[in-house]
Structures are given as structure tokens and as C-alpha cells.
Amino acid sequence: MQGQSYLRKMQPMLLGVLAGLLVACTQSGTVGERPQAIVPFTPDISINEIMVAQIDHAAYAIWDAGSPDANPTAEAWQEVEQHAIQLISSRAALTMGGTGVNDAMWIAQRSWREYVLDMNEASVMALTSARNQDKQMLTRAGDLLVESCLACHQQFKPEIPTEGYLRGR
Secondary structure, three states, X not given: OHHHHHXXXXXXXXXXXXHHHHXXXXXXXXXXXXXXXXXXXXXXXXXXXXXXXXXXXHHHHHHHHHOOOOOOOHHHHHHHHHHXXXXXXXXXXXXXXXXXXXXXXXXXXXXXXXXXXXXXXXXXXXXXXXXXXXXXXXXXXXXXXXXXXXXXXXXXXXXXXXXXXXXXX
């Protein structure tokens, strides 16, 4: 009984706190809407470093698993899934730029953003193929990935290596 008495005494305060939270949540618009904050991005590496260390590495794993003579095991499919996620997550970094001498110029161009989107679409297809263990889809995803990479490199980075950073294979 003593616990119920305590709750009755606390009820007005709890209702006040709840009402305050509700008001705070709805001040930005509708319930559940989060306020948008602009967070400045300061890159610590160049797009070239992202390409070589993250994208190149992940793309080769997808291409290798999708090659005609490959027969991916369950473990290989899991690796394809992880590499596809790695490529998908790199989309944001490629559109924000980095410390490279050409990075700001690249991200300002529409074609750059289109190539990044093409890479992302191929990566999402690779992810879907891995989750479905669909070798034909994986091969098609790899082909689309190659197309987007070659087109982008032809326009933006015809000479390899640049900035002295090259991935060993």
C-alpha cells in the first residue's frame, strides 16, 4: 500500500515530465521528426586513398567471386556481402571530398556524382546477389561495377597511380 501512495504523490510530477518531453519532441514539427543539424565535415584522407584502400579492395573481391571460374562457397558469399556493404558505405565519402588536390573539383561535377551513383547501384546489386547467392546477378553487378569504374577513371583519373598511393595486390 505504501508503494501506491508514493506513486500517487509522484503522478503529477511524472505527468509534467512526460508533457515536457512531448512538447520538446514536437517543437521541430511532427512527433518523431528529428531536427536537422548541419555537421561540418573535415576530411582526413583523400578520395584517392578511399579508392585504393576501400573501394579497389572491395571491388576486386566482388569481381573475383563473380568470375566465370569461381564457385562461391557460403563463406565467399558472406565476404561478397561485406565487400558490397563496404562499397555502399563509401558513397558518402566519395561525395564529400577529401584532402586530395583534385577532390573539391571532382565532387563539384555532376558526372562525378553520377559515377558514384552508378557504383552504388552496382554495389546494391552485388549485395542482393550475395544475400540470394545468385551468381548470375553477381556477375552482372561486377560488370556494372567495372563499367562505372572505367568511365569514372577515364574522365577523372586516367593516370594510375596518383598521389603516390597504390594498392598492392
